[in-house]
Amino acid sequence: MSAEVDESWTRLADYVAGIVAGHIRENPPVATPWLAPDDAAAYLRLTVRGLEDMRAKGTGPRFHKVNARVVRYHRDDLDAWLLSDGGARG
Known part of the structure; x- marks a missing residue:
């Protein structure tokens, strides 16, 4: 790849990263304490x-x-x- 192509991809990646970062800043993910069974099993280190x-x-x-x-x-x-x-017996 030429230096011009590398620079174009870098500019594009920076532009997209800026859009994503702005979106996350404006709409931060909300952590939920509610877990699906597969996540709960992983949390407890058990099988589903x-x-x-x-x-x-x-x-x-x-x-x-x-x-x-x-x-x-x-x-x-x-x-x-x-x-x-229960946890000790589980």
Whole structure:
């Protein structure tokens, strides 16, 4: 590649980076304490299947059903479960 082409790509990359940075500044991501089962399992260092089994048996951390197919875990509930006897047995 020639120096002119390299400079063009660098200018384009800087321009795009500026647009993205401005968008993030104006619309910062909102961290949510609500985790999907796969994220909750990773947080607890468990398998998704293990978390599902505990949910079915009523032995795992507290969870919330958003609807018939969507389950969410609150990070505070996961921490509380980890600190409880349930977390030691899980």
